[in-house]
Amino acid sequence: xxxxxxxxxxxxxxxxxxxxxxxxxxxxxxxxxxxxxxxxxxxxxxxxxxxxxxxxxxxxxxxxxxxxxxxxxxxxxxxxxxxxxxxxxxxxxxxxxxxxxxxxxxxxxxxxxxxxxxxxxxxxxxxxxxxxxxxxxxxxxxxxxxxxxxxxxxxxxxxxxxxxxxxxxxxxxxxxxxxxxxxx
Amino acid sequence: xxxxxxxxxxxxxxxxxxxxxxxxxxxxxxxxxxxxxxxxxxxxxxxxxxxxxxxxxxxxxxxxxxxxxxxxxxxxxxxxxxxxxxxxxxxxxxxxxxxxxxxxxxxxxxxxxxxxxxxxxxxxxxxxxxxxxxxxxxxxxxxxxxxxxxxxxxxxxxxxxxxxxxxxxxxxxxxxxxxxxxxxxxxxxxxxxxxxxxxxxxxxxxxx
Numbered sequence: 001x002x003x004x005x006x007x008x009x010x011x012x013x014x015x016x017x018x019x020x021x022x023x024x025x026x027x028x029x030x031x032x033x034x035x036x037x038x039x040x041x042x043x044x045x046x047x048x049x050x051x052x053x054x055x056x057x058x059x060x061x062x063x064x065x066x067x068x069x070x071x072x073x074x075x076x077x078x079x080x081x082x083x084x085x086x087x088x089x090x091x092x093x094x095x096x097x098x099x100x101x102x103x104x105x106x107x108x109x110x111x112x113x114x115x116x117x118x119x120x121x122x123x124x125x126x127x128x129x130x131x132x133x134x135x136x137x138x139x140x141x142x143x144x145x146x147x148x149x150x151x152x153x154x155x156x157x158x159x160x161x162x163x164x165x166x167x168x169x170x171x172x173x174x175x176x177x178x179x180x181x182x183x184x
Numbered sequence: 185x186x187x188x189x190x191x192x193x194x195x196x197x198x199x200x201x202x203x204x205x206x207x208x209x210x211x212x213x214x215x216x217x218x219x220x221x222x223x224x225x226x227x228x229x230x231x232x233x234x235x236x237x238x239x240x241x242x243x244x245x246x247x248x249x250x251x252x253x254x255x256x257x258x259x260x261x262x263x264x265x266x267x268x269x270x271x272x273x274x275x276x277x278x279x280x281x282x283x284x285x286x287x288x289x290x291x292x293x294x295x296x297x298x299x300x301x302x303x304x305x306x307x308x309x310x311x312x313x314x315x316x317x318x319x320x321x322x323x324x325x326x327x328x329x330x331x332x333x334x335x336x337x338x339x340x341x342x343x344x345x346x347x348x349x350x351x352x353x354x355x356x357x358x359x360x361x362x363x364x365x366x367x368x369x370x371x372x373x374x375x376x377x378x379x380x381x382x383x384x385x386x387x388x389x390x391x392x
Contacts, residue, residue: 020203023195024320027313030210034306037214041222042299045229049296058278058285061236065277066270073270076252080260087260097263104267112274119282123289130293134300141307148311152318159322163329170333174340181347 053128055120062116063109070105077101221298228291236284243280247273346386353380353390 020026077097081087089097195203251269259265356374363371380390 014201014205017201017204017208019200020207023199023203024313024316026203026207027309027316031306031309031313034302034309037218038299038303038306041218042225042296042303045225045292046296046299048229049292052289052292057232057236058281061240061281062274062278065240065281066274069273069277070270073266073273076255076269077260077266080255083255084257084260087257089261093261093263097266100263101266101270104264105270108267108271108274111271112278115275116278116282119278123282123286127289127293130297134297137300137304141304145307145311145314148314152314155318156321156325159325163325166329167332167336170336170340174336174343177340178343178347181344182350184348184351 049127050131053124053131055124055127058120058123059113059116062112066105066109066112070101070108073105074101221295221302225292225295225299228288228295232285232288232292235288236281239280239282239284239287240277241280243276244273247276345388349386349388349390352388353385356391 081089081094086094247269251272353376356376360373360376363373374391376391377384377389384390
C-alpha cells in the first residue's frame with residue numbers, strides 16, 4: 001500500500017484523452033491507414049528482399065578482394081625484398097618466386113570464388129527459407145481475411161433469403177386469413 | 185412498458201476510456217514507433233555495404249597482423265610467402281564479407297518480419313471489423329424484419345376482423361330478410377344500418 005502510494009499518479013492522464021465519437025468508424029479508418037502505411041513504408045523493402053534470392057554480392061566482392069589481396073601481397077613482398085636488399089636471392093630464384101606467386105594468386109582467386117559461391121548459395125537458400133515463412137504468413141492471413149469476408153457474405157445472403165421467405169410467407173398467411181374471414 | 189431511450193444504449197465509461205486509450209496508444213505508436221521500424225529497415229538495406237566493408241577491414245587487419253609482423257630474411261626468401269599471404273588474406277576477406285552480409289540479411293529479414301507482423305495485425309483487425317460490420321448489418325436487417333412482421337401481424341388482425349365484420353353484416357342482412365317475411369310480432373330483427381357503406385361494414389359499425 002505504502003509502496004504504491006509513492007508510485008500512484010496524481011494526474012488523470014486518461015481523463016485528458018480525446019473522446020472517440022464513433023469507434024467503429026475510427027477503427028475502419030485506422031485499419032485503412034495502417035494498410036496504406038505498410039504499402040508506403042515497407043512494401044519497397046519487401047520487394048527488394050524478395051529480389052535478393054539470387055544475390056551474387058559475396059561472389060562479386062570476393063573476386064575483387066582476391067585480386068586486391070594479390071596486389072597487396074605483391075607490394076608486401078616487394079617492400080620486404082627492398083628492406084633486405086633482395087634477400088640474397090638470385091635472378092632465377094626471384095623469377096621462380098614470381099611464378100610461384102602468380103600460380104598461388106590464381107589458385108587463391110579460384111579457391112576464394114568457389115568458397116564464396118558455396119557460402120552465397122547457403123545464404124540465398126537461408127533467405128529463401130525465411131521468405132517462404134513470411135509468405136506463408138501472408139497467405140494465411142489473406143485466406144483468413146477472405147474467409148471472414150465470404151462468411152459474412154454468406155450470412156448476409158442467407159439472412160436476406162430468409163427475410164424474403166418470411167415476408168412472403170407472412171403476406172400469404174395474411175391474405176389467406178383475411179380471405180377466409182370474408183368467406184365465413 | 186416505456187419506449188426505449190437512446191441514452192440506455194450509450195457507451196459506458198469503460199467503453200469510452202477503452203476507446204480513448206486505444207486511440208491515444210495508436211497515435212503514439214504511429215508517431216514514435218512506426219518511424220523507428222522504418223528507420224531500422226532502411227538502415228539494414230542502406231548499411232549492407234558498410235557492414236561488409238567493416239568485416240573485410242577487420243579481417244584484413246587480423247591477417248596482416250598475423251602474417252606480416254615478422255618480415256625476416258627467411259620469409260623474404262621463401263618462394264611461396266607472397267602466394268600464401270594473398271591466399272590467406274583472400275580467404276579471411278571472404279569470411280569478413282560473409283559475416284557483414286549475414287548480419288545485414290539478418291537485420292533485413294527481421295525488419296520485414298516485423299513489418300509483416302504489423303500487416304498481419306492489420307489484417308486480423310480488418311477481419312474483426314468485417315465481422316462487426318456483418319453483425320451490425322444483420323442486426324439492422326433483423327430489426328427491420330421484426331418491425332415488418334409486427335406490421336404484417338397487425339394488418340392480418342385488422343384484415344381478419346374486417347372480414348369477420350363483413351361476414352357478420354351479410355349474415356345479419358340475410359337473417360333480417362327472412363324475419364321481415366314473418367308477422368311483425370314474431371319478427372326478431374338484428375339491429376343494423378341498412379345499405380351501410382363498405383367502410384362502416386368492415387369497421388363493424390354497420391351492426392348494432
